[in-house]
Amino acid sequence: MVSEDLVSRDLEMEIKAGIGNWSKNPQALLNLLYKYSFEMNLDSLRGVALMAQISPIQIWAAYEDWLKKQDEAVLKICDNITCLGKGALEIRRHFKKKPPAGIEIQWIQCLGGCASGPCVQFRGRLLTQMSLKKVEELIQAETQIP
Numbered sequence: 001m002v003s004e005d006l007v008s009r010d011l012e013m014e015i016k017a018g019i020g021n022w023s024k025n026p027q028a029l030l031n032l033l034y035k036y037s038f039e040m041n042l043d044s045l046r047g048v049a050l051m052a053q054i055s056p057i058q059i060w061a062a063y064e065d066w067l068k069k070q071d072e073a074v075l076k077i078c079d080n081i082t083c084l085g086k087g088a089l090e091i092r093r094h095f096k097k098k099p100p101a102g103i104e105i106q107w108i109q110c111l112g113g114c115a116s117g118p119c120v121q122f123r124g125r126l127l128t129q130m131s132l133k134k135v136e137e138l139i140q141a142e143t144q145i146p
Contacts, residue, residue, distance in 0.1 A: 011036045015052050022052040026062035029054070034066075075100070075139065076121040079107035083117035091118060091132050100139050 014032055015022075022029045029052055045063060049056040077095075078088055095105050113119040116128035120135060122142065127134075 008036060012051065015048065019053050023054045023058065026054060026059045027066065029059065030062055030066045072123065073102060074104045074106055074122075075135070076106045076108045076111065077135075078109075078111045078113070078117060078119040080110045080114065080117075082114045083111075083119055086117040087131055088118035091120075091130070091135055094132055100143075102143060103139060 011032070015029070018029065018032075029048070033048065042060070045059050046056045049059045052059070077083075077091060079092070084092070092107070099105060108121070111119040111121055111126060113126060113128045118128075118130045120127050120130050120138070122138060127138070130138075
């Protein structure tokens with residue numbers, strides 16, 4: 001079962017109120033979790049699936065679809081001290097002054113490529129050794145209309 005420190009009482013009550021419906025619409029369960037800013041990882045999704053009485057595989061498949069939609073116009077930039085020291089600070093300062101049109105910037109604590117930072121993730125791809133120039137080129141290439 002999901003521990004109480006991971007799921008608020010309100011969220012737990014809403015999950016349990018929807019039992020019987022979640023297997024028909026696991027996307028609605030993900031939207032509920034997102035509404036509560038629930039930290040979604042494999043272990044927590046497994047626990048929520050148990051609480052909601054649906055298959056963990058079913059919620060994971062819906063989560064993968066949900067992630068793809070979330071990542072379409074989001075540029076995630078690593079914000080940990082290693083990446084900041086390797087150039088992400090310059091990227092951060094630039095985009096705080098001049099955010100790119102049509103793309104949301106999210107600062108992520110770690111994208112897992114510390115040795116090859118700065119790291120960014122865009123449309124599901126992790127890119128390493130990025131500079132401000134490379135990030136700007138990526139944004140321009142990805143947002144250009146063919």
